Amino acid sequence: MSEQLLDEPAQASVDDGAARERTPWQALVWAQKVSWLAAMACAFVLEASTLLGQPSYFWRSTFFDGLSFAADSLVIWLIIVVLIGLTNRVLLSVGLVAAFSLVIAVANRVKLGTRLEPIYPSDVDFLTQPKFLTTMVAPRMLVVAGIGLAALVWAAWFLGRKYEPKLLSIWPEHLDLRRQFGAVLVRALVVTAALALLADATRFNDPGNPWRAAYEVGDGRKWRYWNQQSNYSANGFVGGFLYNMPTVAMETPEGYDQATMDALTARYERLAAKVNRTRTGSLDDTNVVVVLSESFSDPTRLQGFQLQQDPIPQTRATMQAGTSGTMLAQLYGGGTANMEFEALTGQSIGLFSPQMSSPYQMLVPEYDQYPSAVGWFASHGHEPVAVHPYITSFYKRDQVYDVLGFDKFVHDTTLAEQDRIEDNEFISDQAAFDEVRKQIDDSDSPLMVNLVTMQNHIPVDGNYTDPIGVDGVDGDQADRIGNYARGLAHTDEALASFLQGLEQSDEKTVVVFYGDHLPGIYDSSITDQNPGEDMYTTPFLLWSSEGNTKKVLPQSSPIMFLPMLYEMANAPIPPYYAMLDRLRTRVSALEQGRMLDPQGNEITEDDLDKQGQRLLADARLVQYDFSIGERYSVDRMWPGSLR
Template sequence: MLRRGFLGSLLAAVVASVLLQASTLGLFSIRWLGDQLIFGVGFYVDTLVIWLFLGLLWAVLGRLWWSIGVVFALVLAVGVATLVKIQFREEPVYPSDVDFLREPGFLTSMVSPTLLVVAVAAVVGVVVGGVLLGRRMARRYPRPRWRDLRRPHAWLLAGSRVLVGVVALLLLAQAGHFNQPGNLWRSMYEVRGEHWRYWNQKTNYRSNGFIGGFLFNMPVDAMAKPKDYDAARMDEIADRYERLAARTNAGRTGSLADTNVVIVLSESFSDPTELQGFDLEHDPIPRTRARMAGTTSGHMLSQMYGGGTANMEFETLTGQSLGLFRPQMLSPYQMLVPEQADYPSAVGWFRGQGHDAIAIHPYRVGMYKREQVYERFGFQSFIHDTTIGETDTIDDNPYISDDSAFDEVITQIDEHERPLMVNLVTMQNHIPVDDNYDDPIGVSGTGDKRIGQYARGLEHTDEALDEFLDTLEKKPEKTIVLFYGDHLPGIYDSTIKHENAGISLYRTPFFIWSSEPGHNRPRTIPTTSPAFFLPLLYDVADAPVPPYLALLGKLHEHVTALQQGRMLDPSGERVEESDLDDETAQLLADLRLVQFDFSIGDRRAVDRMWPGAVVKKP
């Protein structure tokens, strides 16, 4: 009986492992076979992990088929979640995604009710099926009852279950420390060398096994401590960039002290006319395009396709790059900022310059732990879906319109005597976009109706944004606006994705506009990362910068875009860190030290590099 259980549980683990690999859509491709079965051992170690987990359940429940049912139910749930996430965001499920379980409303809005019902029914069916099958197998192969066993045999059976459970638990507990030096499981995955492809997590899971990729993304310190990090080194860096800031500011005559600063992250705002594979009936964003032509503008390099909103917001507000964090730092909003009492950001800096700081996001406060993050940054108020003045929507779009969001900014400006720093994150163009509007823009070359729906949403944004800027221009107080899209929507099929290889699916428009006459001069910026937005904003205002923004601005002259696994020079060409010239390498090394110091270091340089950036609690 034990032999049958041993073989049956191992076979179940193999099947479960295959199903998880299948959820990444890479199963049995030539590359998958090579990476996981020949050059690497991902599939084998994945199977071992599942088998140990199954053994732990068996030891606890005492029923093999029940345990198999639970394992397959979990595999089914995780597999479906991965399929859905890959469809929309081109990435698998991560450990940090457990936070989204606290927002069931958001999850249900992303998945069709039919799929959700089918998935839940399937999970329940697998568990019930396991129980029923277990009962049938028990009649065919009856388990010995405790009272029928001799005492030595009973003790032996009980001891075996305890031993299996304890050993499995201890081994599985090691998985929680996967990224620690000398970890047993990581050593097993790397027995034939490292194959981690963190710059593309979908490929990472396919190359190292689903569970291997999942464990690779377990929580870890945001950055490794640089070897030369100490008080003397940070003083040296602060001295260097205080001098640079002084040289930069010598010729500047502008100021933001009496100017409203409005940062607008426009959800899923992009330019679909730049993509190949389909044609729209007309340009959905002509007004935005005209604004871009008359001021500082360009393209932002998004971290990912179909998602990553909070990460782009983090980079914009902190000037810190995801590309300098460890690859496991998938979401600083979820994994880093809430764990600290406060955090350096533009919020504190502008408050120190006399601004009131307001965050506006017309959606639930719990998404990406924004409520905690905004409190750590130092925002004085957070306006969300239940506190915003207008909650208008357009046609059947469930999200609050951009027009209502912009009106809230105008209201806040009117009600405050002091200049404002406003961070607005919109929701109107968030997916799903199916049947949102009664009059989608016509599209040819593809049968996907979502593109026309999405384009109509962009047109509504285009109109609302233009009216918003017109209103600001007529007001007596000065305002500067940074507007950017965070990523493309996850609506394009594989054909369109194939036709737009490279960075086409990762580029979104941005511009910096000022209501002050003479500040809007045409200037096209090379493809950039949002971490460099703040120095660009100060360039438009011709305002003096603190040393930290001077460092960012100087690096931006050499490296315009920096994301995990990707670095672009001013010509838009990809460059490797090992190929950087000495000056650029020094700038990047300095920024890495400053980012460590600001994020998880001792903050030795914050007061000199970015005075007031940390808002201390009273």
Template sequence: MSSLARAERAGEEQPEAPAALEAPQPAPLRTVLGRGALGTLQAAVVATLLLQASTFALFYPRWLKDQLIDGVAFYADTLVIWLVLLLLWSVLGRLWWSIGILIAIVITVGIANIVKMRLREEPVYPSDLHFASEPEFLTSMVSPLLQAVAVAVSIGTVVWAMRIGRRMDLRYPRPSWRRLPRRQAVAVLGLRLAVAVITGPLLLQTAQFNHPGSYWRGIYEVRGDHWRYWNQKTNYRANGFVGGFLFNMPVDAMREPMGYDQAAMDEIADRYERVAERINAGRTGSLDDVNVVLVLSESFTDPTELDGFELERDPIPRTRARMAETTSGHMLAQMYGGGTANMEFEVLTGQSLGLFRAQMLSPYQMLVPEQTDYPSAVGWLTSRGHEAIAIHPYREGMYKRKQVYGRFGFESFIHAETIGSTDTIEENPYISDDAAFDEVLRRIDDQEKPLLVNLVTMQNHIPVEDNYEDPIEVRGAEGGQAERIGQYARGLEYTDQALDSFLETLEESDEKTIVLFYGDHLPGIYGSSLKNENRGLPLYRTPFFIWSNQPGQNRARTVPITSPAFFLPLVYEVADAPVPPFLALLDRVHREVAVIQQGRLLDDRGESIAEAAMAPEVAQLLEDLRLVQFDFSIGGRFGLDRMWPGSASERPKTPK
């Protein structure tokens, strides 16, 4: 281009440079707060739906009717979660961070709930927070893959929320704290404090959900009382996850029965002292010089009694033979897939969970540790010369056992860190039943005094996958379920052999010994199809027997189905030993009401009994038992010294 042309071009009017894109201006403070309030409410709805999904409620047609029409559970759940989110927002000052943290927590709780529903047919409870101190136990219940997925999803949710928050800040920038006019900055700070001050106490009040006058409970019951305490899975589905969770917040173990006072307990003591005298008149035996061994065998059941599959061979032939020649039968567990400590509690105390409030989900965690001592067979037998030893080849902190055993009066507690042998079988991570029985035999040999030994085994605890190289073959069950059943049945076979060897050794011993052996519950290994095929009692029924090495005490007798709270009178009956008035009361109740569970009473055929239709004398028995249980547990213990003398005598608070 010539110089002339360049000069002409230079003289032309040049186009203006494009203006820079203007950054969006921060929205007015009122707009930001309005969007935040709406966003938190939407997030609360999503969180509520996620929790409902974890109970599988969304897949049941009745969900809409129960929670949105007949009741207000969904709205109330959303309100509680919204308040939690508002509190987080007021503390953190970051909307999307708060949403991310909340959703991550909800996802974690939801996964835990799904796992627990699958294994134990029950949802997550407030008392389950205790297990946070036992992370190894929790992780052993969940596959490593699911653990990794849960952690990844939770972390991913928080990261996702933070990134969304950054993008939203670019598109809808919020006013900078430093650039706000002083008056507005003070107003925002005041608003955050006000939200925290309002939401914090409101949420703290949820802990008082079961106390009289609770406005939170009033909200859930605004359209009537819909609690289904006899089935917590259904309770959570009908009343929302949050509603069900709050319903199970701590509460007094029992309501005070009408007419409870010193005079009423004196009258009951008079009555059952006379009953005990009649029972004891014909008895010539004694347990004063006899070792009493109570064996709770973890997940010990008879899988051949279930429909839907067949095993290649009977895994418990020796146990079945022992049952055929002793006092034996079936116990009815309180729940499927779990509840070990609850069954142990019933056996040791003679108290039934079915007489407590529905919220008393775990006396070991919620009741016994709050007492200085607690009436039990431990105190009763130690006051009569026995030395009490608890053996549980696992962590001592599970279900607060160390504290509980101290309250009961055990002098010694043998656990995984102190047991003589920690042998396991093949790839099973739990200490074997053979090793546990050897510990009992060692203690009997080492002690001159008669012993009360309470053994809670661990060998057959879930998970059972890949424990043994030679599982029992299973026909009829589907896929991985067959593998689980086969592995579990092989574990039962090992228990069957170890138990028989244990009893044979006791047979040859000069030590007088009586043994109560029982399974605590079915393992949570059966899929929905098998559970549907075995609805009702089969999913809760476990074998038990009472055996003695004394001549003439073993006789073939099948006991109707029973609650474990009635085992102690049966032990005394086999030993032909005199009973205290409390055990006489249990014996009389058991003759009329075979099983006491939350929400139902069963006769010896497993049929429901309506309390309102009971004969007056049977109703009186049940009312007497209710009064005695209240008196012993949280009442004044007016009748304890006469009904069960020595059962709560002072003992070391921490067993060795």
């Protein structure tokens, strides 16, 4: 802004003249200093929300290596500049951004504490789900936080009115018309330039993006997509947040075109035909129940504490007598919808771009139809039913289930039973299993049921009057573990009763039962003693009312569950499942940043032999084709999967 436009004397404060009088030019310099210092302070608060508890080298990396802290501060400063340009109030604008930064920092700490995962851009969807938010944070804390934030904004407004130097007004009437227009034009250009730079930041993952280039300045800088807490710690909170902005779900695999997909499809059609020649069973007249048991795990596997009784003896006995194994979870403390997505679609989160943090929120709702087991089973005479004893909008399931092809969605307000156990605010697993049994009994057709339970969702503090005793820890940690273990015991009883009822029924039923992740209840004293896959390992089992054969499967991902179920039932498979079956001979588990071979060894793609690399490349081609590609192969690789 030129000195010619700013050479008029400052007007007196609208208050009582207490504010220091400065020329508009001096006021502008003051505003620049205050806004930049405020931006740095907000950036520091956001960085600290991730860095607290992290090793010292992360603090050093964020603040001294490269430009990440400066870039974070610059992004926040541009937001303040836009607000100043729109409101003409420096301290009010700073107060608004500071309040917003504090909200994000607190939310980040809460999420890290429960899921070891920072805030993502896609988490904005949860703002429309107050019921879920109040389960994560006590309502009293939300009220206190709201009052505190309102007080912070009011204080900024009050101090600004009383002490802030007067900036040149948005439409300075004391100037002649030409200079009025010039002043407005300069202000508009500043706001427009700041908005343009911020808009460019939202395209962070585009090739050649200058913001990303700024964050990548420095020796050895690397985006840690396999561990987002480390990613945010090393590259700054704002940098990590921008890195996770929505982008293309997958890069186009090399050689992708219709000819390539036709040749690939023909190859797996031949493989499926070869496999099916020896398979004499069928699931066409059998109920198929897929159960994702919220936070179901085996805490007796963990080091650092001992339970005074086994919380899942009946589930353990069922696993030992039949087909079972362990699952590699994507995340600790979260990722439920992603594990459900993998089980239903056979598509791996590990093959998507790292920024695809939630296909249910970021990918599936963009389509009218999406290939899944829902359509596949429906094309074989099954009626697809989804059961989730919680709000329908959670992870956009009300939209996602429709796109996947479910005929019916039974949820928290439509379940026949809505019982809770003691002080647990979530509907019990027994009520959820009873609903599945009711749906089976009421239907003349075989069902494909997808059940996602909620009973063991956090918070677990104080849920039960008889928590299982815990040795080796005390205080709140012991209370949380004991209450969680008691919840598992209730699930253990409900599952055993459910399977017993199915076994006594005249209808044939098969069940896939798996835990999606460990609960985010363990502090660092326990997580530090359980490295590697320990905090990412949950049980799963495959069960049939027609009888079960003992078989221990290697650690797996949910994409393998239904192909393994067909193998257990000795039933014919589509070419898509033939491909996944062949892939698991080389890669038994695949999640973002982790890949295991059938012996449980962590491997990379370079460790695979040529056949393994080709199988993984084929899986990548098919996943691209099914998800965002042209879907050249869907009708042949997985006939009926689009519904």
